[in-house]
Amino acid sequence: MFEHDYRAKFDEIAPDRALVERTRDRMKAVLSGEKARPRRLTRRGLLAVAAAVLTVSALAAGPTLWQAIRNDLGSRAPYATEVEAACEDQGVRIEAVRALADGRMVRVYFTARDLGGNRLDETTQISCSLMRTDRDVWPYGSYSVRQLSYDPDSRTCLFVLTATGRERVPEGAVLCLDVERLLGGYQSVSQRISASSERAGITEKPLPSTRTQDGSTVLLPQPELESAAAAGGPFSIVAAGFAEDGNLHVRVRPANRAVWQNVTVCATILNEDGAGIGRDLEQITPVEGDLDYCLEGFGPEQLSRLTQVEMLVDYSALSKPVEGDWTIEIPLQTVESEHFSISLALPADLESEGSVMAQSLELSPLSLTLLCDQDTMYLEDGKTLRSVTLEKWTPTVLLKDGTALAPTYADGNSWWAAWAFDQPIDPDQVVAITIYDQTIPIS
Amino acid sequence: MKKDDDGFNARAEELLERYAGLVYRLAFARTRSREGAEDVFQEVFLRLVAKRPQLENEEHEKAWFCRVTINCANSYWRNPFRRRTQPLEDTGELTAPPPEEGNELDACLDRLSPELRVVVHLYYYEGYSTPEIAGLLGKKESAVRMRLMRARRQLRDFLEEGGNSCV
Numbered sequence: 001m002f003e004h005d006y007r008a009k010f011d012e013i014a015p016d017r018a019l020v021e022r023t024r025d026r027m028k029a030v031l032s033g034e035k036a037r038p039r040r041l042t043r044r045g046l047l048a049v050a051a052a053v054l055t056v057s058a059l060a061a062g063p064t065l066w067q068a069i070r071n072d073l074g075s076r077a078p079y080a081t082e083v084e085a086a087c088e089d090q091g092v093r094i095e096a097v098r099a100l101a102d103g104r105m106v107r108v109y110f111t112a113r114d115l116g117g118n119r120l121d122e123t124t125q126i127s128c129s130l131m132r133t134d135r136d137v138w139p140y141g142s143y144s145v146r147q148l149s150y151d152p153d154s155r156t157c158l159f160v161l162t163a164t165g166r167e168r169v170p171e172g173a174v175l176c177l178d179v180e181r182l183l184g185g186y187q188s189v190s191q192r193i194s195a196s197s198e199r200a201g202i203t204e205k206p207l208p209s210t211r212t213q214d215g216s217t218v219l220l221p222q223p224e225l226e227s228a229a230a231a232g233g234p235f236s237i238v239a240a241g242f243a244e245d246g247n248l249h250v251r252v253r254p255a256n257r258a259v260w261q262n263v264t265v266c267a268t269i270l271n272e273d274g275a276g277i278g279r280d281l282e283q284i285t286p287v288e289g290d291l292d293y294c295l296e297g298f299g300p301e302q303l304s305r306l307t308q309v310e311m312l313v314d315y316s317a318l319s320k321p322v323e324g325d326w327t328i329e330i331p332l333q334t335v336e337s338e339h340f341s342i343s344l345a346l347p348a349d350l351e352s353e354g355s356v357m358a359q360s361l362e363l364s365p366l367s368l369t370l371l372c373d374q375d376t377m378y379l380e381d382g383k384t385l386r387s388v389t390l391e392k393w394t395p396t397v398l399l400k401d402g403t404a405l406a407p408t409y410a411d412g413n414s415w416w417a418a419w420a421f422d423q424p425i426d427p428d429q430v431v432a433i434t435i436y437d438q439t440i441p442i443s
Numbered sequence: 444m445k446k447d448d449d450g451f452n453a454r455a456e457e458l459l460e461r462y463a464g465l466v467y468r469l470a471f472a473r474t475r476s477r478e479g480a481e482d483v484f485q486e487v488f489l490r491l492v493a494k495r496p497q498l499e500n501e502e503h504e505k506a507w508f509c510r511v512t513i514n515c516a517n518s519y520w521r522n523p524f525r526r527r528t529q530p531l532e533d534t535g536e537l538t539a540p541p542p543e544e545g546n547e548l549d550a551c552l553d554r555l556s557p558e559l560r561v562v563v564h565l566y567y568y569e570g571y572s573t574p575e576i577a578g579l580l581g582k583k584e585s586a587v588r589m590r591l592m593r594a595r596r597q598l599r600d601f602l603e604e605g606g607n608s609c610v
Binding site for chain 1: 451
């Protein structure tokens with residue numbers, strides 16, 4: 001139903017002919033070698049930065065998790081601050097314990113502890129979103145969460161959330177972490193059968209079928225697929241083709257030990273334009289421990305349009321997903337950074353013309369960030385971004401004692417890039433920064 | 444126009460005609476605005492002529508247009524000039540009208556994050572499998588599945604709120 005409605009909705013959406021013709025004209029202009037004129041746009045100011053006071057105190061987590069956090073932070077540990085934020089739902093306690101932020105890069109360490117069961121483990125998947133409490137979105141760059149460790153004694157998972165910023169995270173910002181779901185024991189498996197495969201391909205000939213007590217037609221297992229399934233993974237297709245009711249069926253054998261599973265069976269069918277469209281086999285019939293999936297109305301006469309069937313399974317042998325509402329607010333204390341105005345022309349990539357002006361540097365004990373003048377990023381149309389790979393301009397940071405540091409690229413996009421120091425530095429010891437063979441003295 | 448030694452100019456026009464719909468629909472799915480889709484649309488085809496990619500076959504062409512459209516749509520929203528917000532009281536007649544009856548699908552698609560909308564579109568409209576979407580997006584297959592699962596759940600939840608469960 002959704003699939004049908006969605007297709008119908010988007011079938012109505014098409015570009016105006018005028019847009020296509022405008023685009024054709026612009027393509028011709030580019031192909032004829034027309035030069036772009038520089039364009040000026042209003043400049044966006046940088047946010048002010050305030051200094052932060054750091055505190056170091058004991059962690060609420062146990063010794064195993066504390067060690068895992070310390071290992072992950074490495075020499076940055078002194079800059080991390082203790083966080084006290086926790087909530088409970090569905091018998092699971094989510095607790096933030098440590099945060100590290102220097103404006104451009106944020107790390108938050110938090111735990112998930114199963115208070116009454118064993119639903120979590122070292123493969124726990126977490127679904128969550130991040131925002132700032134004063135904004136309804138995460139206004140910066142990307143963020144991700146990964147599991148660092150699991151302590152079976154306390155039944156506690158340790159996660160680290162890493163977020164990067166295309167804007168500075170201001171001093172005093174409060175992050176809101178909203179956890180929706182935890183799934184321990186997470187596994188996934190997929191299997192694909194090509195319709196044209198000689199060995200296990202799908203033919204017009206009806207496969208041996210039977211009827212269940214409620215009158216549904218289902219496939220019987222095919223011996224060759226069943227024997228492969230016995231030797232193979234936890235979920236397998238044991239029959240695929242047209243049943244005696246004239247419809248496309250796929251019979252799936254689930255894993256015996258799955259506590260929770262989410263199985264999707266999809267057929268790829270060519271439409272009139274020759275494009276492959278995925279259609280779920282939505283009619284499901286349990287049969288003798290297996291699951292028979294049927295795409296009603298798709299018969300052998302349409303076989304030439306079928307390219308493959310595919311089974312996609314997410315499952316857990318440990319627990320059903322724990323769904324709840326966990327929200328914690330995490331105040332950040334950002335490490336102080338210094339700003340330097342610069343004027344540095346960086347060449348655009350080969351496929352673009354001209355150069356981009358770097359206009360400032362932000363230097364903290366943890367990272368160095370380069371920001372470009374956004375006015376110089378665009379071609380004459382004001383929309384097309386010049387292609388420039390800032391990542392390749394690895395800066396060299398020269399200290400008073402003569403040491404030259406090459407920080408590691410951490411994140412960025414078309415107009416900013418950040419590099420992290422392997423070891424925290426004292427910004428007061430920096431005398432110069434070299435980028436693209438141009439040295440900027442730091443006073 | 445420069446001499447078209449390798450026939451690329453004519454080929455580019457063919458590709459414009461063939462993939463106009465795909466690019467526009469995917470851009471619209473990501474941006475949920477006509478204006479945004481038009482900007483991304485032009486950007487994609489200008490990149491085609493700027494980069495002159497060697498597209499070996501139809502599958503490769505389609506994948507290239509999908510990938511570049513997603514990248515351009517991402518850049519569209521990264522552009523700070525477009526992210527500037529306007530106070531509500533200043534928007535006047537630009538304020539969106541209340542949802543019309545029968546627009547439940549639009550309303551729930553609006554509620555999905557752009558990342559989820561892209562996965563939904565590639566899966567349900569373009570017919571890509573999750574491994575193929577993973578390849579296009581540069582994500583792990585498990586991450587794509589998770590996005591698809593979250594999208595389905597959010598769509599189901601929202602439509603059920605309106606009494607019209609269709610997922």
